[in-house]
Amino acid sequence: MLKIFRYLKNSKAMVFAIILLLVVQAGCDLSLPEYTSNIVDVGIQQGGIERVTPEKIRKETYDSLKLFMTDAEIARVEPYYTENQEGICERNTESDEILDGMDDAFGMPMLILSALEESGQADMSQLKQALDAGMITREEMIAKRNEAEASFGDMSDSIIQQKANLFVKKEYEAMGIDLDALQMNYLKTKGLQMVGLAVVMMAASILVSLFAAKVAAGVGRDLRSGVFNKVVSFSNAEMDKFSTASLITRSTNDIQQVQMVEVMLLRMVFYAPIIGIGGVFKVLHTKTGMSWIIVVAVASIMALVLLLMSMAMPKFKKMQDLVDRLNLVSREILTGIPVIRAFSREKHEEERFDVANTNLMKTQLFTNRVMTVMMPAMMLIMNGITVLIVWNGAHGINQGNLQVGDMMAFMTYTMQIVMAFLMLTMISIMLPRAGVAAERIEEILTTEPTIHDAENVRDDELSEVKGCVEFKDVCFRYPGANEDALEHISFTARPGETTAIIGSTGCGKSTLIHLIPRFYDVTAGAITIDGIDIRELSKNKVRSILGFVPQKGVLFSGTIESNIKFGGDWITDEAMKSAAEVAQAVEFIETKKDTYRSPIAQGGTNVSGGQKQRLSIARAIAKNPKVFLFDDSFSALDYKTDVVLRRALKEKVSDAAVIIVAQRISTILHADQIIVLDEGRVAGIGTHEQLLESCEAYQEIAKSQLSESELKGGRAS
Structure with a gap:
């Protein structure tokens, strides 16, 4: 089967361009589930507020939050807020790395402050005065934070983020920010970005299809030219070795098989590992705790493919031989019709053709039945994996360890990984037969004519x-x-x-x-x-x-x-x-x-x-x-x-x-x-x-x- 890959060596530049386009297509494809997750989690559940770290915050609220921060947390957030004349602290950084650290610093203080305000148990201004007057120390404040944190129990980062986002919403509302406009702006922005990615992905897919078709057509052209030139150079000894019917089959049907697989190879086989590896990478970053499901899915698919291929592979080689046999019988009958009629042997020749035709049909039916099992079995595995994800994800959501959008993203990434293997499976239906066809083509291309010119010919001595x-x-x-x-x-x-x-x-x-x-x-x-x-x-x-x-x-x-x-x-x-x-x-x-x-x-x-x-x-x-x-x-x-x-x-x-x-x-x-x-x-x-x-x-x-x-x-x- 490696021969099929070697046929691409004359189109290296085009293949490289196809791989780059596939990377672009896969990048867009892998980004879309994350956008979907953000729309659900951030755009809908969080009202368009992406981070715990607010873009704007009132000075008094900011100071109240710092009461429950450690010195390290204060040092983490202090440099990135600037107070304006209206007493509003504005964030001055957009670095994801910095903002991740600030989110961790703000999360628990926001929960504590929110809980205290809801219960009416503390006046933050009095608490701050007491701290400034030395009536209470920083250590005591941190101890109060630890007590409050312990009262929250084993709360997940997801729940902390959700509750902190509610605090940010109230803060924005207190500052007069239109939360509906904020939410719609977020949804529109993400929606337009998704449309842009979809357009880029579509363009990349169209170009890949175009280039793949061009490369495959070139491979078919070169193979036909190579086979024809080789056959023309054959002596009668080589022509006797390969039957005319077999040469015709190899020059047409076999090359067509290879050409068709080259298209699928460039469009699917190269794309599958890119999307599969990318999907695994994305899954590992979803923090859902369900990565083991991927292993189950991949193992199930591999077992199915290996089982079906072990049954179908020997039949593919036999099928090509039977096609040769059918062509041979057909050619003999069609060229010998006058003799057949003269001897009234029509019935006998019909029976001979029927035997060749039936043998080919039985082999094709066997391989088709084996391959037909593959798709329903794959769909069963995919649906089973979906149910497994929903079952485990529902428990995670119920326990507060997982958000709905994250589960949806994980499900999509899992399906992309499974689809990558499905693409490889689809090509595996054609690849064995094309591999046999390639071997038959190579048998012609590598056959050296027994009659060839001498290294030093004496043509010049025979001028007249x-x-x-x-x-x-x-x-x-x-x-x-x-x-x-x-x-x-x-x-x-x-x-x-x-x-x-x-x-x-x-x-x-x-x-x-x-x-x-x-x-x-x-x-x-x-x-x-x-x-x-x-x-x-x-x-x-x-x-x-x-x-x-x-x-x-x-x-x-x-x-x-x-x-x-x-x-x-x-x-x-x-x-x-x-x-x-x-x-x-x-x-x-x-x-x-x-x-x-x-x-x-x-x-x-x-x-x-x-x-x-x-x-x-x-x-x-x-x-x-x-x-x-x-x-x-x-x-x-x-x-x-x-x-x-x-x-x-x-x-x-x-x-x-x-x-x-x-x-x-x-x-x-x-x-x-x-x-x-x-x-x-x-x-x-x-x-x-x-x-x-x-x-x-x-x-x-x-x-x-x-x-x-x-x-x-x-x-x-």
């Missing part, structure tokens, strides 16, 4: 290509095979001559011709072009010399023109038309409305087999190569077209080497040399007449295809 191809004791064995498919093949195909290869089915004709463009490399021996081993030339150089026509004509979607000019943009219209004329394709091209601009469907399905073959031959001729390779390319042509095409070809490419793989002797009667293969070995080399006299294998082929008169006529066409 003649096109002489020589096989020097060539042996070839397919990967994993126990026996050689070709053994000790030696011959030379010279420019201006036609070399034909013939033999029974499976004797290695196509294998031999596929060695020249390096679709496979020889196991032993060497193939040279103008005396240079093709393994010492770059693949591009070797293939630029060749004009290859496969056994099965392959056309690409586009037009007739784009297919004939497939060899390069440098091919002119004149060269295209000349190639079409040699390939005997002009006749059917001219009958089309748009001639050379006529559309060709994917795979050339809108032209016949013979037309497809002729266009494939024209494509090779238009390239004007020095070596022509025809892999049984005339099999789809009728005898007349075959004869005319070969005659025109001989005139057109008189300076090029022509190598033809053929099944029909009639196609190669006029070849300058014919190589007869028998079970991967050379059974004979010579002209048609020579082989009729000396090669038993050739004689058997000739007898099966030619009449007595043709056999006696020798080279006569």
Whole structure:
């Protein structure tokens, strides 16, 4: 799964920007519960009075409070009040650290003074006069405070703050301050701040989504490009290793899975630890005494996730294999429909498809059912945690240890922590499957082609290509095979001559011709072009010399023109038309409305087999190569077209080497040399007449295809 993270290395700047935006978003998200708590506790319960330390206080009230303060407490508050001409002491600091200390200093004296005033037991002016006159000492005053404090019992800081706030309210009211306006001003200020945070959070979330989508799209683009470039570089050996259906699945479905998870990764997985850690930090500062509930919640969620993932993980890998299998069966059925219909095997193929489809469905249903359990179970845990918080919080509120707003904030922070794990859980549904997909993609990207260019190629030595191809004791064995498919093949195909290869089915004709463009490399021996081993030339150089026509004509979607000019943009219209004329394709091209601009469907399905073959031959001729390779390319042509095409070809490419793989002797009667293969070995080399006299294998082929008169006529066409 780490591969999914490594795919982000090309977008480091964007990922860094996303993380910064997520921090901003999380900061706003984590601040909102605190604002909610303040609105409830301060704005509603305390009438908008945030602190015990009053912003303004009358001089006589201030002096009365100092009567019950210790010397240290007086020193803590004295420097931060300034008396004006009206006898009002005004606070001159807004430092939270200083104000926290002043709150502690004011709290208990306010409770004592409030209790004494309510009971009418003391006159503060007389008490102050007695203290000034020395009738009572500071120690005695502190002793009276301790007695009063003891009478209050085990009172929590929360209750002390609430009662002190009532004292501050009365003081403000006595000074003529509008308490309703004070409360509304506080609520409006906090409300606007919350709206501002929500707007910032929304903007950050939108930008994160935008950047995440852009990064993920880039990852998908790079992976598709990398997979495609790698597959294009594969030799036939690698193509045989990976089925076409599997390559298509890996290039589309698997990359789509990774791309989708990258978006979720950037939006949720990176955000979850930020909001989770931030939530834990906030919870630890709420002083609710319920932190153990977080441990219970996290442990429950982790146990649930581990249980479900252990059940679902093995199925995700199996699911991708089943998708491959379904694609393979679908592709086989769709491409083989004519054969299926001809043999009335529709029912059998439907059953085969149904098996593949049902197996995939069962696996998907299992994983979906497992994952479906996750959400209700998560919601059960979340609701259970909520009930637990309310139950414990209610007791705390009843005992005076907790305020309602603090409980609400704790509940919100707990839900944020749980939601962080829920986000990780949601991504864990997709991450295993994406991890499997990433492994399958990496399997392609890390597969090294068995055929590659030499470190020091000799392309410069082949500036003027003649096109002489020589096989020097060539042996070839397919990967994993126990026996050689070709053994000790030696011959030379010279420019201006036609070399034909013939033999029974499976004797290695196509294998031999596929060695020249390096679709496979020889196991032993060497193939040279103008005396240079093709393994010492770059693949591009070797293939630029060749004009290859496969056994099965392959056309690409586009037009007739784009297919004939497939060899390069440098091919002119004149060269295209000349190639079409040699390939005997002009006749059917001219009958089309748009001639050379006529559309060709994917795979050339809108032209016949013979037309497809002729266009494939024209494509090779238009390239004007020095070596022509025809892999049984005339099999789809009728005898007349075959004869005319070969005659025109001989005139057109008189300076090029022509190598033809053929099944029909009639196609190669006029070849300058014919190589007869028998079970991967050379059974004979010579002209048609020579082989009729000396090669038993050739004689058997000739007898099966030619009449007595043709056999006696020798080279006569």
